[in-house]
Amino acid sequence: MGAGSTTETPAVDAYPTRDKAPELSETPRRDPVVWPGGPSGPLGPGELDTYDRDGFHTAERLLTPDEVSSYLAELQRLRADPAMQDDERAVREPDSDQVRSIFAVHEISPILARLAADPRVVDRVRQILGSDVYIHQSRVNYKPGYGGNGFYWHSDFETWHSEDGMPRIRALSVSISLTENLATNGPLMIMPGSHRHFVACPGSTPPDHHRQSLRRQEIGTPGPPAVRRLADRHGIVQITGPAGSATFFDANCMHGSNGNITPYERANVFIVYNSVENTLTEPFAAPGRRPEHIASRTFVPVGDIAR
Numbered sequence: 001m002g003a004g005s006t007t008e009t010p011a012v013d014a015y016p017t018r019d020k021a022p023e024l025s026e027t028p029r030r031d032p033v034v035w036p037g038g039p040s041g042p043l044g045p046g047e048l049d050t051y052d053r054d055g056f057h058t059a060e061r062l063l064t065p066d067e068v069s070s071y072l073a074e075l076q077r078l079r080a081d082p083a084m085q086d087d088e089r090a091v092r093e094p095d096s097d098q099v100r101s102i103f104a105v106h107e108i109s110p111i112l113a114r115l116a117a118d119p120r121v122v123d124r125v126r127q128i129l130g131s132d133v134y135i136h137q138s139r140v141n142y143k144p145g146y147g148g149n150g151f152y153w154h155s156d157f158e159t160w161h162s163e164d165g166m167p168r169i170r171a172l173s174v175s176i177s178l179t180e181n182l183a184t185n186g187p188l189m190i191m192p193g194s195h196r197h198f199v200a201c202p203g204s205t206p207p208d209h210h211r212q213s214l215r216r217q218e219i220g221t222p223g224p225p226a227v228r229r230l231a232d233r234h235g236i237v238q239i240t241g242p243a244g245s246a247t248f249f250d251a252n253c254m255h256g257s258n259g260n261i262t263p264y265e266r267a268n269v270f271i272v273y274n275s276v277e278n279t280l281t282e283p284f285a286a287p288g289r290r291p292e293h294i295a296s297r298t299f300v301p302v303g304d305i306a307r
Contacts (some may be wrong), residue, residue, distance in 0.1 A: 015273055017162050018060035018285040021239070029196050031169040033250060035130025035275070040137040041123040051128060056196035056239075056249035056278050060121055061299070063176070063244035064118075072178040072243075074111045075140050075267050078102055082186060089293050098148070099142055104293040105269070106138040116271050121174055122302050124248055125273045131302040133273040136171060136280075137294060138158070141268050143186050150186055154195075155250035159202055159220045162285035164295035169198070171251040171274040178267045181240045186260035190267075191234040194237070194254035205286040230254055235240055278303055 013020065014030050033052045043057070051057045051166055063071070079099050089108070091101040102108070106116040115121070123134050142148065156173060160166040164278045181187040203219040222230070234254075239247050249255065251272075260266055274280075279299045283289060292298070 001276075006008045013284050015157070015161050015198045015284075017158055017198075017200040018202070019204040019232045020285055022237050025200040026199070027198040029169060029198060029252065031197065032130075034128055035170065036187055037127070038130030039123075039126050041127030043124055043127050048128070048272060050248075051248070052090050052192075054192035055253040056190055056192070056247055057124075058239060058245060058247045059120075060080070060241050060245045062246040065244065068178055069268065071115060071176075071269065072112065072267060072298040074109055075142070075178060075269070077200060078105065078109065078140065079142060081156070097251055101139045101141050103137065103139045103292070104219060104296075105115070106135055107293075112138070112140075112269065115176070115269060117302050120244065121176075121271070122273070125174065127170060128172060128248065129273065129275045131170075131275045131277050132303065134276055134279075134296070134299045134301055135271060136164075136166070136296055137270075139270050139274040141256075141270060143259060143268075145185070145263040145265050150259040150267065151259045153223050153254055153256040154170040154221045155252050160251065160272075160295070161273075162220065163205060163283050163290055165281040165283045165289070166274065166278065167249075168278050169195075169250070169252045171272060172248055173248055173251065174271045174273070175184040175239070176183050176246045176269045176271070177241065177243055178269065179265055179267075180243050181245070181266060182262070182264060183238055183240055185262045185264045185266045186258045187266070188239040188249075188257055189236050189254060190239060190249060191230050191236055191254040193234045194245070195250040195252040196229050198252060199230070199254065205283075227254075273302070 015027055053207050089103045090099050106113045159171050199222050201220050201222055
């Protein structure tokens, strides 16, 4: 698929959701987790098997302490930058004026662009997805101490499929921690094995849904009975560890995080990679596309950006 190209909308929606599916319905996954035919990389057979089974892999201390300090300083610079205050790429907390997330950071910051193209990250992604990849979305998530809000249970793919037109489950997120992730400061939580079934979510997508959902998501989240069923079946693990660690997790993993009332902030960079063989079509369950800074339609392989 060439740079900047698009694909035609598939005739059949492989993963119906929202007003196209019955509430509480589950669709068995129709796509591989670890895709065949990809390049070799740093993950060994055991690590790939674990990723296939659980849907995630954590590489502890992937970044050096000096790199962590540099990237964290860049996150703090972006948050304090007056030019970002009225920028639509900056998302506020639902109940305050604090910055919750900043999107498209690999386009805003040359420093974070280097991180997004780092072979230590991208080589693992290509190995799992079995192809070249492009950046579907990048963002920084700030969860300050004394009140940083959480993110409710959700599968990213449910939103990317319904609102962005991502056809198949051939994408993953990388969460790179720039502060220590403690059990108490709102770390990422994942239900291991939940990526094996696609869970339809109730509701109909309103126009410009992203303006609300990025602050507090309600449409595109499973109801309490579905969350309980999944938790009983799969359990819940907290992703904790030192700054500089990176967690690679499948686009269809059910995940979320609690709020942070501790004094210890949590700051992470999220980079979403999608296969160049899985480029976006028109949304499957939304009235229109989300903005480019949330769902890129410039399908340039990461290696081409680096060169």
